[in-house]
Amino acid sequence: MDNEGFRIPRRFVARDAVVDEVERLDKAIAAAAGEIAHHRETVAAELGEKYGAIFEAHLQMLQDSRLRSELEEMIRQRHYSPEYAVSRTLRRYAQVFQRLESSYLSERASDIFDIEKRLLRHLLGRRREGIAHLTSPVLVLAHNLTPSETANLDRRFVRGFVTEIGGPGSHTAIVAEALEIPAVVGTGPFLTEVSGGDLVIIDGDKGLVILQPDEEALARYRHEAEELRTLAAKLEPLRDLPAETLDGVRVQLMGNIEFPYEVDHCVDRGADGVGLYRTEFLYLGAEIEPTEESHFQAYSRVVLAMNDKPVTIRTFDLGADKMPNIPHFDDERNPSLGLRSIRLALRSLPVFRTQLRAALRATALGNLQIMFPLICTLMELRQAKMVLADVMEDLQEHHVPFNRDVPVGMMVETPAAVIMIDHFVDEVDFLSIGTNDLIQYTLAVDRSNKEVVGLYNPADPAVLKLIAMSIAAADRKQVPINMCGQMSGSPLYTMLLLGMGLRRFSVTPSAIPEVKNICRKVTLTDCQAVAARVMTMENARDVKSYLKEEVKKRIQAIVPE
Numbered sequence: 001m002d003n004e005g006f007r008i009p010r011r012f013v014a015r016d017a018v019v020d021e022v023e024r025l026d027k028a029i030a031a032a033a034g035e036i037a038h039h040r041e042t043v044a045a046e047l048g049e050k051y052g053a054i055f056e057a058h059l060q061m062l063q064d065s066r067l068r069s070e071l072e073e074m075i076r077q078r079h080y081s082p083e084y085a086v087s088r089t090l091r092r093y094a095q096v097f098q099r100l101e102s103s104y105l106s107e108r109a110s111d112i113f114d115i116e117k118r119l120l121r122h123l124l125g126r127r128r129e130g131i132a133h134l135t136s137p138v139l140v141l142a143h144n145l146t147p148s149e150t151a152n153l154d155r156r157f158v159r160g161f162v163t164e165i166g167g168p169g170s171h172t173a174i175v176a177e178a179l180e181i182p183a184v185v186g187t188g189p190f191l192t193e194v195s196g197g198d199l200v201i202i203d204g205d206k207g208l209v210i211l212q213p214d215e216e217a218l219a220r221y222r223h224e225a226e227e228l229r230t231l232a233a234k235l236e237p238l239r240d241l242p243a244e245t246l247d248g249v250r251v252q253l254m255g256n257i258e259f260p261y262e263v264d265h266c267v268d269r270g271a272d273g274v275g276l277y278r279t280e281f282l283y284l285g286a287e288i289e290p291t292e293e294s295h296f297q298a299y300s301r302v303v304l305a306m307n308d309k310p311v312t313i314r315t316f317d318l319g320a321d322k323m324p325n326i327p328h329f330d331d332e333r334n335p336s337l338g339l340r341s342i343r344l345a346l347r348s349l350p351v352f353r354t355q356l357r358a359a360l361r362a363t364a365l366g367n368l369q370i371m372f373p374l375i376c377t378l379m380e381l382r383q384a385k386m387v388l389a390d391v392m393e394d395l396q397e398h399h400v401p402f403n404r405d406v407p408v409g410m411m412v413e414t415p416a417a418v419i420m421i422d423h424f425v426d427e428v429d430f431l432s433i434g435t436n437d438l439i440q441y442t443l444a445v446d447r448s449n450k451e452v453v454g455l456y457n458p459a460d461p462a463v464l465k466l467i468a469m470s471i472a473a474a475d476r477k478q479v480p481i482n483m484c485g486q487m488s489g490s491p492l493y494t495m496l497l498l499g500m501g502l503r504r505f506s507v508t509p510s511a512i513p514e515v516k517n518i519c520r521k522v523t524l525t526d527c528q529a530v531a532a533r534v535m536t537m538e539n540a541r542d543v544k545s546y547l548k549e550e551v552k553k554r555i556q557a558i559v560p561e
């Protein structure tokens with residue numbers, strides 16, 4: 001995708017259409033040149049000749065006869081469409097500039113992109129395609145995709161995506177898991193190296209993107225893909241078996257979902273419930289605020305499909321990288337520390353109440369529980385519970401059925417919540433550790449920032465200590481505690497978490513079979529020994545390499561990082 005989110009198509013032209021296509025190219029060049037000349041004059045008149053000269057340079061590049069003949073040759077000899085020829089050629093030019101040492105010259109690459117964009121706009125005219133109406137399989141390669149853009153990708157056709165920015169903890173990456181498509185985020189700049197139609201391999205497990213792979217790489221990856229399919233088929237019979245260790249400890253293995261349809265993925269994988277329903281995606285996909293009825297429809301679908309197994313509705317966790325289309329505060333410099341999540345809910349009471357009404361109504365249909373995100377202080381928890389109690393009164397007054405004893409819990413995803421955990425356990429029915437944010441706030445690393453991705457580490461001893469504290473406090477008061485951050489779905493950490501005392505895991509549905517496989521191949525005593533050893537370690541690297549070895553010893557399968 002280009003920077004404006006449009007597809008750069010690869011098309012070939014029929015032999016007898018070559019003359020017309022060259023003519024189309026010439027018309028586009030002429031139109032683009034007219035446009036640039038017009039800009040040059042306006043800018044020169046308003047700001048002076050010096051600034052007009054910027055466009056003069058563009059004009060010269062565009063009208064360069066070598067460029068024109070190179071494009072023509074691609075159309076005549078290789079039968080490339082003019083769009084494809086333009087994007088291939090100008091991207092190659094831009095690359096040459098980008099590689100130059102001088103920053104002044106390397107920045108000229110953006111002038112070339114400007115010309116490419118202008119030409120493509122004229123060539124494609126109104127036929128410019130986004131990725132909303134795909135008709136054949138594609139890989140999406142983009143500078144950035146927001147979580148809601150990702151959520152709107154058409155799963156039938158998008159076979160994988162890569163973004164130049166973002167981190168593995170971002171919701172864009174999380175949504176990729178929900179869609180069950182391979183993805184790599186935060187690669188850094190690479191879009192100039194590819195154009196539509198190139199052959200690309202996306203290796204989501206290793207975080208690799210291979211452009212124009214050779215035969216050997218292709219063969220290797222075809223083989224690996226086949227092995228992964230075999231592994232998935234091997235794990236399929238686990239569906240109806242319990243997640244139970246060799247020494248008989250039963251583990252609850254639930255699914256995380258973002259969209260109601262994913263409840264089917266949970267059922268297919270034999271999940272023990274939905275441990276986290278990220279309801280904010282209802283807002284992200286909508287132009288306007290969802291109505292009580294649309295909330296209710298979504299929750300009913302999930303609760304009924306789970307057939308009495310628990311479903312945990314997390315109230316909307318908007319803000320930071322999840323910005324809805326509905327009006328919001330957009331002048332935050334540091335949105336992860338800003339008005340997000342429960343803070344936003346408590347500041348937007350009518351929106352919050354609408355959601356709570358729908359969730360409470362859905363409690364009448366099955367086994368539903370309500371959870372508040374990003375709780376930092378007891379006051380916040382109490383306020384949220386007060387709003388809930390108030391909505392309950394309202395429903396009661398209107399004789400609307402709901403379960404007054406609905407379990408109410410909170411996420412543990414800030415160091416403050418862990419430090420005060422002994423107080424929190426007295427005021428909730430259950431807890432759920434959100435490691436994605438807990439890591440971000442404990443280690444002070446933005447989960448969506450590729451520059452600090454190396455510091456974003458679930459295995460960091462500081463994070464592990466906070467997890468251990470939370471589990472211990474919950475156990476003391478017999479309050480059920482779940483983990484629903486990405487860490488709980490990574491097979492690397494299953495033994496450790498079991499050994500630390502965790503008995504409830506909520507993971508992306510596709511990870512259920514692998515985590516269950518590990519649970520069924522280990523004993524608790526074994527896991528406790530592993531955990532005890534890990535808790536003596538001083539750095540994440542040691543923890544990771546030790547865990548990798550330990551898991552490998554017991555499981556003859558791939559252990560992704």
Ligand code: PEP
Nearest residue numbers: 413434435436437484485
């Ligand atoms: C978390 O922070 O771990 C979590 C599960 O919530 P989210 O990823 O939606 O912030």
Ligand code: MG
Nearest residue numbers: 413434436437
């Ligand atoms: Mg979170």
